[in-house]
Amino acid sequence: MQTEQSRQLFQKAQTLIPGGVNSPVRACKSVACDPLFIARAEGSKIYDIDGNTFVDFLGSWGPMIMGHNPPPVVEAIKNALANGTSYGAPCPAEVELAELVCGALPSVEKVRFVSSGTEATMSAVRLARGYTGKKMIVKFDGCYHGHADSFLVKAGSGVITLGIPGSPGVPDDIVKNTISIPYNDLETLEKTLRDPKLDIACVIVEPVAGNMGVIPPKAGFHEGLRSLTKELGIVLIFDEVITGFRLAYGGAQSYYNIMPDLTCLGKIIGGGLPVGAYGGKKEIMNQIAPEGPVYQAGTLSGNPLAMAAGIATLKALSAPGFYDRLNEKAADFAKSLTDIAAKHMPATTLNRVGSMMTNFFTASPVTDFTSAMQADPAKYASFYREMLAQGIYLAPSQFEAMFISAAHSPEDLAATLEKTEWSFKKMSK
Numbered sequence: 001m002q003t004e005q006s007r008q009l010f011q012k013a014q015t016l017i018p019g020g021v022n023s024p025v026r027a028c029k030s031v032a033c034d035p036l037f038i039a040r041a042e043g044s045k046i047y048d049i050d051g052n053t054f055v056d057f058l059g060s061w062g063p064m065i066m067g068h069n070p071p072p073v074v075e076a077i078k079n080a081l082a083n084g085t086s087y088g089a090p091c092p093a094e095v096e097l098a099e100l101v102c103g104a105l106p107s108v109e110k111v112r113f114v115s116s117g118t119e120a121t122m123s124a125v126r127l128a129r130g131y132t133g134k135k136m137i138v139k140f141d142g143c144y145h146g147h148a149d150s151f152l153v154k155a156g157s158g159v160i161t162l163g164i165p166g167s168p169g170v171p172d173d174i175v176k177n178t179i180s181i182p183y184n185d186l187e188t189l190e191k192t193l194r195d196p197k198l199d200i201a202c203v204i205v206e207p208v209a210g211n212m213g214v215i216p217p218k219a220g221f222h223e224g225l226r227s228l229t230k231e232l233g234i235v236l237i238f239d240e241v242i243t244g245f246r247l248a249y250g251g252a253q254s255y256y257n258i259m260p261d262l263t264c265l266g267k268i269i270g271g272g273l274p275v276g277a278y279g280g281k282k283e284i285m286n287q288i289a290p291e292g293p294v295y296q297a298g299t300l301s302g303n304p305l306a307m308a309a310g311i312a313t314l315k316a317l318s319a320p321g322f323y324d325r326l327n328e329k330a331a332d333f334a335k336s337l338t339d340i341a342a343k344h345m346p347a348t349t350l351n352r353v354g355s356m357m358t359n360f361f362t363a364s365p366v367t368d369f370t371s372a373m374q375a376d377p378a379k380y381a382s383f384y385r386e387m388l389a390q391g392i393y394l395a396p397s398q399f400e401a402m403f404i405s406a407a408h409s410p411e412d413l414a415a416t417l418e419k420t421e422w423s424f425k426k427m428s429k
């Protein structure tokens, strides 16, 4: 594989942009190679500037559930573009997307659009604190909720990859208000939430963890979380930035039938453009300015191009059978992958929910951050490089998800399995 153009551009990028990238995991450090610069993407494929073609399973870290550049979304963006790129004033598309989101997610009665997942989670926590008048937030080890100060405590892939526990620049005074506890551990959760000394405003959770590799909730985990928070008057925030419109049209909350108080969205909701959102019960959402006193704003929020992309995406996803087909395709793929691994790389564990999955290089079950850390990132790195060299583009870290999209053809998936088998065989020699 020829990568000279990417290599040269990365050299230059590093003199101009910290680490040469605008988001850390993209630098591919944990898989010990340089990042490839992408020239374009279409359907299930991405193309780098050296002319290499890859079947893409990163999907821009989740948004590209229909593959790249689906025609209805491209068309919608073009149509919106003809009318200008930003107004700083209300536009009809905001109301249309809000109606779609509230219609899709059973717990969301009102929604506010922002421009990233980070803004969504940061704002939802401020709202929960404003609404309850309480201070502490509870999160789970290995869950990532964007890069706001309060969340950079045991925060999953990006920081694991860099080998730093939190981040310099985040004052202790801020993180002392964040409690991080093990995922899937109801006992610790109950003890924490019932502690009378703690003044807890909210619990924020990835309903399926995606940022320490994919980890499903154990049976009863969400039910316990919901009933405890309800009993104690603690706001339950589902961070559905990955799972929203990924597991089902109604997100993880309809997949698991749990109604959170607030929901954060991002990734898929923008159809590849920068959009985030948070929403929930009217009673809580009405606390947001200008209706209420909790301040949150955004110059480009509700941007007409981004709204148009979101509307076109959601309309396509609401087609009958979309998620059944996607999840079934992913299940078949995962089954074949498990069979291949059993033969050639038995020390692996595949976790999957719907169309998101991670093959961990460890033989033991992965149910939380501690067990995820049993996986061997060096093995994953070798696997990643073998696959890349054969034209398969995976997430550049063991602790991320592989996403199946509607654009992956049977041929794409068959080729990927064949190359996986070849890589496993080569690695176990």
Ligand SMILES: *Cc1c(COP(=O)(O)O)cnc(C)c1O
Pocket: 116, 117, 118, 119, 121, 144, 145, 146, 147, 206, 210, 211, 239, 240, 241, 242, 266, 267, 276
């Ligand atoms: C990606 C992600 C975020 C942050 O979204 P950005 O758009 O990158 O700011 C928040 N929560 C979860 C669960 C995510 O996966």
